[in-house]
Amino acid sequence: MTERLDVDALIDDPKTRIVVCCGSGGVGKTTTAAALAVRAAERGRQTVVLTIDPARRLAQALGLRELGNQPRQVSVAGFEPKGELWAMMLDMRRTFDDMVRTHAGPERAEALLANPFYQTISTSFSGTQEYMAMEKLGQLAATDEWDLIVVDTPPSRSALDFLDAPSRLSSALDGRMIRLLTGPAKAGGWGIRKVVSTGFSIFAKAVSTIIGGQLLADASAFMQAFDSMFGGFRERARKTAELLRSDGTSFLVVAAPEPDALREASYFVERLSGENMPLAGLVANRTHPVLAELSVTTALSAAEKLESSAPLASAVLQLHADRVALAEREKRLLARFTRAHPGAALVEVPALPSDVHDLGGLREIGDRLASPAVA
């Protein structure tokens, strides 16, 4: 039997230090993360929430007016939590710049930041946002200023990107490949070198024909400097992965009751268990439970009778029937998920009729996250 996810037990447990909200785009991850953080702060935790790309009104609800790369304490009228709530929006480019500056010393840093290849990687490579989110999480965790960090994840197409992108970026930036491309002969220690060396030099030539020698040279200069600075991106990605696997980190998978979102959630749950990362449970977000106990058949036959004599009553019955159909579909989809993942705890969060844009709305979602299931 599927267990109900007990959100309050999760956020009240002092051993819970990091909660990562993941899921595919458009399922309400950011709102869930914010609601969770508000609730945790009001229940006494020193909380910080790291949001990635919040809708403007949600950011305003947290008192965030601009991208600030440091957390700021949320002070909004009517919000006096027992603990504290800090919030920040990730500034991907600045996080990357700061990382370079911290590690490279002023002169080398300026040279790196001006490298055209750096401009490309820091703004448009698809894994950079994920990588920087992890980097920021690592920084926040290292300060020990908060006892609970709630993290939103980037709005990727696939929830798995969050786990995969950092290592994709790091292997792309790892010095090894560029050494092979710029001088295959010098790349010692590569086991299959003999087999591919001919192919590779043609490949290297082809690549430089296509992307241009200048870009390749920029990339090479960049990576050599970077490699010596950090001992490789790969190592750094490994460290953040360790943080995610540590005790005190929990994953909350957020999904809308839709086939695509649940399929992504399924992949993600399987992946977490494969990587020994602790799943707290699934948040089935924005469900539409039936409020009135009245069968569809009764409602529809009466609706038909009343169509001309009592149009309002007829409309009420019809929209009730629509709602039952929707609720049943959602129930069916969720049942399919729980059959596949009987061990995963689950909580349904009924949809609010309109978008959340203030603290009241976030509190309401927090209540719905924590309230016992509707029978």
Place this chain on the structure above:
Amino acid sequence: MSTPLAGWTDELGRARLHFVTGKGGTGKTTSAAALGIALASRGRRVLLVEVEGRQGFAQLFDTEPLPYAEQRIASVPGGGELRALHIDVEAALLEYFEMFYNLGFAGRTLRRMGAIEFATTLAPGLRDVLLTGKIKECVRRTGPDGRHVYDAVVVDAPPTGRVVKFLDVTKALTDLAKTGPIRGQADGVVRLLHSEETVIHLVTLLEEMPVRETVEAVAELDGADLRPGAVLVNRVRPPRLPARSITAAADGRVDASRVRNGLASAGLELPDGTMDALVAETVEHAIRLAAEQRAREQLAEADLPTVELPEESAGIDLAALYDLAESLTEQGVR
């Protein structure tokens, strides 16, 4: 404020390359598939193209994951044919290499090493140039009779946030060498994408955020001299309340005694709890309708032809897909 144009225009009817974009979660893939079926009616041949490696079409049409090859995925009433292609960027790049350099079996090894991915990482523009290049090849290909192999090509494009970058090949080319095989081919791609043969449709829901993204994307497309096509409003649910009572009901003012009397006249006597719950459902419905109305007004700013796809309450399966296509045909899609 102007009223949106309804239905499909002649200009859209002449287009051969249709990109379908939209905010994530609005149903891009489903809408692209339905559009493909609708365009394939009357005995035409249409190619569905997927570029983001999600195998969405295979799932929709309930088939095995698509290989990197054009393959028949469905037949369409009236003698039409639908094929699908899943473009794999790495395979496309290797295809180029094979064409211009004799890589031999090393190609596969390079792929396993991640070298190909590395090359596309170095130059993110390369990825998009390869994808649009392959699409162009499909659009331009002719058969032995000299006619185009495909009457139309429908692409499940990247979401609104990334679509202009995807289509703005000229800009992507700045990443690449000034000469070379891909460069030469790309000029033709630029001409096609900015021609009257190409339109970019936008899928949206009647919700605030997707509509805002749609309006922004239209401005961005205009700015890049790319041609917005139609707005496909997805998952349209029937309004159950008459327009005049929406505002009051959304405010919580539902005449409960009138509902009660009406129900009684049909022989339905419900307990107070159930009555209250019915009223609560009605208020939520009205709040949603009011939000949809605001979304429609905002959408009118885009000033584009608009077609609607009804909500399929049982979910999307093959039958539902054909229903959606039929409803598009009824709205003039051809």
